[in-house]
Amino acid sequence: MSNIDKQTIRDLSDQNIAPSKILSYLSTQHGGKDKVSYNSKDVSNLIAMDNRKILGWDIETTLMHFQRKKDEDPEFFYALEADEDGCMKHLFWAEGRSRRAYLEFGDVIVFDTTYNTNMYSMPLAPFIGVNHHRQSIFFGMALLRSESTNNFCWLFETWLRAMYSKHPVAIITDQDPAMRIAIKTVFPNTIHRCCKWHIMRKAKENLSTLYRLKPMFQTELELVINCSKTLADFESSWAAMIEKFNLKDNNHLNLMYDKRSEWVPAYFRGIFFAEMSTNQRSESSNALLKLWVNSHTSIYKFVLKIEGMIETIWQHEVDEDIKSINETPSLWSRYQLEFDAREVYTRKVFKEFKELLKDSTLGIVIEKDRDALYEVRYCSSNRKWPESHLVSVEKSSGIFSCDCNGFEFEGLLCSHALKVMCNIGIEKLPSQYILKRWCKNANAEVKRPINDRSRDTGNSQALQTFRIAAFRPKFNHIVELASKDVRAFKLADKNIDELFISVVANSVRKVEPTFRVTNNK
Structure with a gap:
């Protein structure tokens, strides 16, 4: 296997292309299968060997990658919690543009932990919203060692810190009891709703025999759930359905009914959910993640693939922005x-x-x-x-x-x-x-250059973060240049001292110096 072929295999594998398809591609490049001296198993072995090499320095490499990202994008955020042995328990990260987008589209969030997509079997926990094009948008990703109340509390508090302490209006999750307690603790004023998609999927599993024996029942159940206008409508329709099909002793239906206030649409009619209450977000995000990652992926490669997936999602948003601005849809009426x-x-x-x-x-x-x-x-x-x-x-x-x-x-x-x-x-x-x-301009603020946003009035946490992000690269550049020449160093030292005195004198609130001002006797 030539070095060029090995690199091609690695590149295609990073795009989550199966070994058999990689082999087919290389066979075409070489002019036929008989011109290739290796098989699909050899391709798989190379990929597996590369993954084993990563194992020893997987987390360290990931954190180094995150630090490089933060150098490039000052608003990039990541946090890690380790156990008493220094091993990673949880990892969270969010891009700067995701954080900015949350300020515009963070009213409703879907939080899901149903994806096991890495070699450590750590559940992936994405925070998902919806943008102005009705497209899914990711407000951060996390990997959790286990799904306990304490772990969820750490994650929600970390995520809230990354999202400038702005609480969502509503959050949609599965029925995990540990998650429910954590949400009440960290988001006490946020409306919590259980995902109807998960509930109906479990219903299909537990009521499959009933669906088969009584074909009209599934249709009736969906009508009762989705078309009840008020709580009274739901209660009466549910009771009539149970009596019609003689199902008062069905344990799973009774369980669904007992938890009805957590998921039935009639209980949430007056609350804004941005069309996020349907199964679309969970189902489409699940399918999307399966296309990009698999259970043999290391953390580092997993992060790289997630970045590729998110980049594709951002590009879809840009494409729709352009179409919405340049295309004129036809009118149906003259209203x-x-x-x-x-x-x-x-x-x-x-x-x-x-x-x-x-x-x-x-x-x-x-x-x-x-x-x-x-x-x-x-x-x-x-x-x-x-x-x-x-x-x-x-x-x-x-x-x-x-x-x-x-x-x-x-x-x-x-x-x-x-x-x-x-x-x-x-x-x-x-x-x-x-x-x-x-609206078409809903993400205009997200796309504003950081220097423009940092000049806005106010002292919110978000604005403070923008200002720090705007200054950091400038000061880093000064430090780098000044360190190379003694005259430049003395000039920078003198001007920084004078700048500090001036900033303190004009600051809205008193600032304690974090370094000694050498020319202030």
Whole structure:
């Protein structure tokens, strides 16, 4: 096996390409399989040998890599906790742009620990959000030795420190009891919701026989869970379903019901979840990670592959930014509402708004209280459509409130409110119903140069971090140059002393010197 072939194998393996496909590629490059003197097993052995070489200095190499990243990106953050023997217990890291993006899109977080993707079998714990294009975005990654309450507390506190102490509005997790306690401890004011995807996946495993024997039951169960408008609707529909299929003694259904306040959508209708309550984030992130990493990956190579994956995700965001700015989606109607939405929303969000506007053509509007209360009534017998919705209106202030809580839940006006708006002649889209996080310029702050952000007024932790990050490379460069020449050193020493005196004199708060000012007698 030539050195060139070995390097090609390593490069393709780093892209998570299987040994058999690597061999196929090399065979093509050499002009056929008969021209290659090694087989797929030899390729696997080379990869395994490289991984074994890394084992002895895996963590040290990873930390050195993180320090290089921090030198390049002053906002890069990483933290490690070791046990009494000096062995790594937990590792957390987050890119600077992820930290900045969190300030714009960190209202709702999905936290999951279901991925075992390295040779140490340490669960990966990504913090996942959603950006203005409805794309998944990662707000940091962690590797945990074990999933205990203390370990989760360390991770959440570390992550919160990295995210400038900004607590999320809501967090979605699995049903881990240790995680639940840690969230109550570290995020006491954050709404905690269990991921419906995990719960329905467990239901499919435990109710598979029931699904097979009673084919209509699964459909009925999903309708009860997803289409109950209020808590009363859910309670009555659940009871009717249990009685209809004679399932009052089913242990798993009883367990799901006992925990209903932790995951059933009806319990969270008035809380903003940015469309993160569905299974999309957990499912797509799980699939994405499987494409990039596997159970034989060392920590160092794992980190490199995660960086490659995240770089691809950032590029997708950039691509969508360009498309949203340069492309003009077609209009479905002549409503000014739709024109306004097209001007401000990203392509993906505008597409969803347009579908809501189309749905607003269904049903009829009945005025219950003149200029104040309207009923949107549907004649369809399909249970996916509730029979009616009530929309309250304050015309003078442009407030429209629907009992489905669609805007509160997803951040877009529901079809019922849009129908009433069109019915009573509201032309423009009220500004209070345009969330910045869904707009084309939502990530403008994330992309601002650090020097610009560091000049903003205020003394928040985030701004202090930006200012430190803006100064550090400048001072590092001065130190490096001044250390090479005695005249440059004396000049820098004198000017730094004078600069310190001036900064202290003009500082908002008194600063204690951390070094001796030589020319201040």
